[in-house]
Amino acid sequence: MTHAPTHAPTMAKLTLAERLRPWMPVLLVPALMVFGFLTIDSSSSWLTLTVSGLAMGMMIFVIASGMTLVFGLMDVINFGHGAFISFGAFVGTSVLLALGAMTGVPSLMLNLLAIAGAVLAAMVVTGGMGWAFERVIVRPVYGSHLKQILVTMGGLIVAEQLIYVIWGGHEIVITRPETLKGAITFAGAALEKYRLLAVVVGLAVFLALRTVMRRTKVGLIVRAGVENPEMVQALGYNITRVFVGVFIAGSALAGLGGVMWALYQEIITAHMGNEIMILVFIVVIIGGLGSVEGCFIGALTVGLVQNYAAFLEPKLALISNIALMVAILMWRPMGMVPVVKAK
Amino acid sequence: MMNILSGDRPKSVILSVLLAVILLALAFAPFLFPGSRSLETAARICIFIVLVASYDLLLGYGGIVSFAHTMFFGMGAYGVAIAIDRLGTGYGAMGLGALVGMVVAGIVALLIALLSLRVRAIFFAMITLAIASAVAVLVSQLSQFTGGEDGMNIRIPRELTPAFRLGEVFGTRVNGKVLNYYLVFTGCLVLFLVMLRLVNSPFGRVLQAIRENAFRAEAIGYRVVFYRAMATCLSAMIAALAGSLFAIWLRYVGPSTTLGMEIMLDILLMVVIGGMGTMYGAVVGTAIFVLAQNYLKELMGGLSEATSALPVIPDLLSPDRWLLWLGVLFILSVYFFPTGIVGRLRGTR
Numbered sequence: 230m231t232h233a234p235t236h237a238p239t240m241a242k243l244t245l246a247e248r249l250r251p252w253m254p255v256l257l258v259p260a261l262m263v264f265g266f267l268t269i270d271s272s273s274s275w276l277t278l279t280v281s282g283l284a285m286g287m288m289i290f291v292i293a294s295g296m297t298l299v300f301g302l303m304d305v306i307n308f309g310h311g312a313f314i315s316f317g318a319f320v321g322t323s324v325l326l327a328l329g330a331m332t333g334v335p336s337l338m339l340n341l342l343a344i345a346g347a348v349l350a351a352m353v354v355t356g357g358m359g360w361a362f363e364r365v366i367v368r369p370v371y372g373s374h375l376k377q378i379l380v381t382m383g384g385l386i387v388a389e390q391l392i393y394v395i396w397g398g399h400e401i402v403i404t405r406p407e408t409l410k411g412a413i414t415f416a417g418a419a420l421e422k423y424r425l426l427a428v429v430v431g432l433a434v435f436l437a438l439r440t441v442m443r444r445t446k447v448g449l450i451v452r453a454g455v456e457n458p459e460m461v462q463a464l465g466y467n468i469t470r471v472f473v474g475v476f477i478a479g480s481a482l483a484g485l486g487g488v489m490w491a492l493y494q495e496i497i498t499a500h501m502g503n504e505i506m507i508l509v510f511i512v513v514i515i516g517g518l519g520s521v522e523g524c525f526i527g528a529l530t531v532g533l534v535q536n537y538a539a540f541l542e543p544k545l546a547l548i549s550n551i552a553l554m555v556a557i558l559m560w561r562p563m564g565m566v567p568v569v570k571a572k
Numbered sequence: 573m574m575n576i577l578s579g580d581r582p583k584s585v586i587l588s589v590l591l592a593v594i595l596l597a598l599a600f601a602p603f604l605f606p607g608s609r610s611l612e613t614a615a616r617i618c619i620f621i622v623l624v625a626s627y628d629l630l631l632g633y634g635g636i637v638s639f640a641h642t643m644f645f646g647m648g649a650y651g652v653a654i655a656i657d658r659l660g661t662g663y664g665a666m667g668l669g670a671l672v673g674m675v676v677a678g679i680v681a682l683l684i685a686l687l688s689l690r691v692r693a694i695f696f697a698m699i700t701l702a703i704a705s706a707v708a709v710l711v712s713q714l715s716q717f718t719g720g721e722d723g724m725n726i727r728i729p730r731e732l733t734p735a736f737r738l739g740e741v742f743g744t745r746v747n748g749k750v751l752n753y754y755l756v757f758t759g760c761l762v763l764f765l766v767m768l769r770l771v772n773s774p775f776g777r778v779l780q781a782i783r784e785n786a787f788r789a790e791a792i793g794y795r796v797v798f799y800r801a802m803a804t805c806l807s808a809m810i811a812a813l814a815g816s817l818f819a820i821w822l823r824y825v826g827p828s829t830t831l832g833m834e835i836m837l838d839i840l841l842m843v844v845i846g847g848m849g850t851m852y853g854a855v856v857g858t859a860i861f862v863l864a865q866n867y868l869k870e871l872m873g874g875l876s877e878a879t880s881a882l883p884v885i886p887d888l889l890s891p892d893r894w895l896l897w898l899g900v901l902f903i904l905s906v907y908f909f910p911t912g913i914v915g916r917l918r919g920t921r
Contacts, residue, residue, distance in 0.1 A: 390899060419821050510698035510701060
């Protein structure tokens, strides 16, 4: 009996570069922060800019996450997503103005309660709107991108005009609740309290979304649906119902983002949603359509680049996001975290 | 006749009559409808027919949605305005400005197309939206070049202004404005016939094949990206030329007349109402839309006053809210008349 030939498998050791490659997109955000630290002279202004960049990124992420999932699941591109942002902002602001007694007093508890009420109202309204939007506007045009873009754009116009009808044409000024005004000083840098809150909320939404997607059965179905909807359906799950759920949740998140943005800018207009949507599109494209993680990284990158660029070279700030998008699409044409489709 | 139309017949009696009426009305507009307001409307219809047809080249034939069409339109308009501003009044400056605007539009369109179309056609809509809004902001910021929000007045050659008098024909005073109108009319007619030639050429055929099934077209051996990029460039260049004519006609350019999102929506509506995927749709859609735009606002004003006793309804019907109803109309027409008026008249569903 002969011995089996001796095997001496050679384990090629991965070089550092090869090990890092899959993590490149994740490392982009810290790399950007380090780059900012090196190019901005004073560390206190760097800290201020970083916090506001992160706050902005988190808000964009909250808005964009729903849209990217809707696309991933059902191949539906919703240009009307901006309407939910505006409606969220207007409903939230109306509630906050009505709760003036709670926002005017310097009690953190009451202020947060008022904001929570506003957020809840905004999310309920935009969630309901999302349901109606899906039913009336998106449902008849499944499968045709061209018609989806046209029809959702029409929906956006109608929703925007309805805001004019309900709240009138003028912009509304909203001040932040008493305890969230002003800034705290940390390491010589002035950090606005509200921006810190925005970072916390955004992070919480991201972690919650990630947990739902990774740890629960619903998340499993959604992730499987993104990869291969037919197979999920064949296994007995009603993918349409899942999709409607995701659509509603995404619209509600856009409403939350709208309230956050309203308090960030302290002024709201009917076309604010449309303006933010441009950033959202950039984020969704560079993140990879359909990917929540990519969306998160993309949003933070956009927020940071915008704030650094505005500080370093104010003239460049206008086109910095477009330049960022071009650069990333050259580097990774499918976005930073491409979605694997089993087709 | 068929040669001029590139063999693309209207294929419907009503449509033929409609097109002939529109053509004759536009050709003799200064004599049929005297008065500066109606001449203004006629010139607007001419220019928008070209603009909408060039958009249809992209949307209806290529199956690509772009939101940057007004940007290219604006490039042509600003090209003429800046050239005249820098080089002084003259036909040379006018032509050079139009040429430069066209070339710049072509190059920008090519870059956008290469960046987005090689990945996914759906990126195109989002990327053009982002770029167009960035450019609109840029134009209002770079006020030393573009006049910012105020825009620029253009001093065109005297022969094209109302101050230049020629005499009377059929009881209508012929002045430079009429000459200017015929410049616009001829330019638009030529551009329209060129586009008709384009879409009925083998190139147009391939574009339609790609619209129907990009995968299959690629499999047959046509390079989808190349054809789509070409369509984008051509449509951008024609839009830029239409913009140049618009600037010469208005003797003014500004962000609101050339770059605004509202104009983009108007173009979308005209294409969809007239009928996607046919050049004649642009003619019918534009003529009806521009006329309705004036008429609808007055009707809504009347209705709003008539219902002023009721609670919400006057707000819904006020002339400022006409976009609301256009939006509703737009959604309904995408659902129920995806082929538009022309598709209906031709009997294809």
